Amino acid sequence: MGSSSNGIQPAAISSGDGAAPAVDKDVDFANYFCTYAFLYHQKDMLTDRVRMDSYYNAVFQNKHHFAGKAVLDVGTGSGILAIWSAQAGARKVYAVEATKMADHARELVRANNLEGVVEVIEASIEDVNLPEKVDVIISEWMGYFLLRESMFDSVICARDRWLKPNGVMYPSHARMWVAPIRSGVGDQKKIDYDGAVDDWHHFVNDTKTHYGVDMSVLTKPYLEEQKKYYLQTSLWSNLHPNQVIGQPAIIKEIDCLTSTVNDIRNVRGSVSSLITAEIARLCGFGGWFDVHFKGRDDNPVKQEVELTTAPSEEFGTHWGQQVFLLHPPKRVAKGDDIRIKFDMIRSKQNHRLLEVEFDCEIRHSSGDPNPSFRKKFFIE
Template sequence: MLYSKFLTSLVLQDQVRTETYKNAILQHQSHIKGKVVLDVGCGTGILSIFCAQAGAKRVYAVDASEIAMQAERVVKANNLSDRIVVLNGRVEDVQINGMVDVIVSEWMGYMLLYESMLGSVIFARDRWLKPGGLILPSHAVLYMAPVTYPDRYAESIDFWRNVYGVDTKQCAFEEPCVETISGENVLTWPHEVKNVDCYTITVKELESVTTRFKLQSMMKAPLHGFAFWFDVEFNGPAKTNPSSSHPRKRSRPDDALVLSTAPGDPYTHWQQTLVYFDDPVEVEKDQVIDGSATLTQCKENNRFMDIHLEYA
């Protein structure tokens, strides 16, 4: 419970995250006012309250953890119990009366998909969202790039090479590291791993994501591993051509709100996710780094991922 409260505090103190969601809800107020909203994974209920303040007729705030009880207290303290209904349970299990006009969710996990709730958002979309309804955020893109990080590598990796005379470096590579890096640490232009359209993506697509990359180093430096980060956008549904069975290619509107976790952008609690190598690899300026990455859901728990990297 203490750990849950710590995470909640960490998220609420993420000013970039919270202000972007608030601005997105206000930007789409015309789609929210007088409508029914479903908040998937509501936490303390802050996004539900933003929607109610934007004029939502009814908000269903759903969370499977005990934090739902705290959300209920927050809703009551803000005199919104007549419009916000807090439901303690998985969105896959709760009962909602009728369809909803809007789904809002802060579903993103580290590295976008690790411990994410995107599967629950997809379920809610297919079960309750009216045709033409709004999903916030609407789109997401996962990126990766090779990085050089000598100081941190020495601290977090070299330490394990000699622990009281024992080489335990394997411990350093069992899991990725969540850290903050700058643009100066990134060796190449970013590579797009996965583009997520929340209006159309399926659960099947999340089971395994594979991408091939061919990147050119912008400097001579030791390559210590790869970093992953993501952007999410808050747009309306993509329009389709009635005479075509295929959606029209989406282009980002000029006024699109974007929440970015990229290196060098304002800090968020997601930071960046780094996968370190056992040993650094020296690369030259303009040298090509070629390879592939596969992210696979764990069979034991589909919110966890196995990462397989190949590079040359």
């Protein structure tokens, strides 16, 4: 269990369908895992009521999946999911955690008198050898826009190595959504970008005038850097539902029992969204996810539970939504149809980060010309 997305995961990942790019484990630990070794970060997740209530209800409303069973918690963090699994009647819980948070998890397990059931193992899941196969794999692996951080790779590895043939996954399914939105943030980002450009030109002139060095050769890479930061990097937001101006569309569905690393390494989809607001500015797109606890066809849950990170007035989450802003905004009206081709890949520089491209056409219901545009974004 983990983080603003959460959990823990390893550096080099392998699965039945091939390995991910090689990653330096020491660098990966310093850049990623260490974040989860701090209690303040765990607290951010433990105070997310949507997250906590969803997992709590999924476990305790479906005790038949846990009673007398062996459970594997991938990325246990503070150990809360492992503790709940034991309280729901599990015979044995293997709680795997790659950071020193494992020490805190052991203390918590002892304080709740469950050390005879819950075994905390400090290791990455790829390096663990368990004495048995398990009936349940539980993990809170979801990152921003579901797949940032690539932790699901580790869950897949655990599933392929340690889940019994009739075992269940908690959660069992996931979906990724996008929808057109309106927002004033894009205007401010453009102002900030223009300010950064002006500041650079003043800097170049001043440096040449006062110090005799011409810095203009660096203008192009500097402006590219600023453009990426201000205009192409997605933003975290808790959107209000009235900022969504069109029908949300599912761009990816994941069956946690059968999906492979190759299935999620490149996410592509073609969807359409009908504008539902009156005349509005299309300022960009919002992206979010939901996960479901359904069990499996031959071993279903008794009570299905959904955890959603969709825009909400009352039930915001620490995941929020990812916002992809357009510059300039596009004018749309009720009944217009936005055709979206979506393409998301992992960053070549860091496999835990993502690059997203929207290729869109607006089909105006008024009969006006149908503009198209393409925009690339970075989820960092």
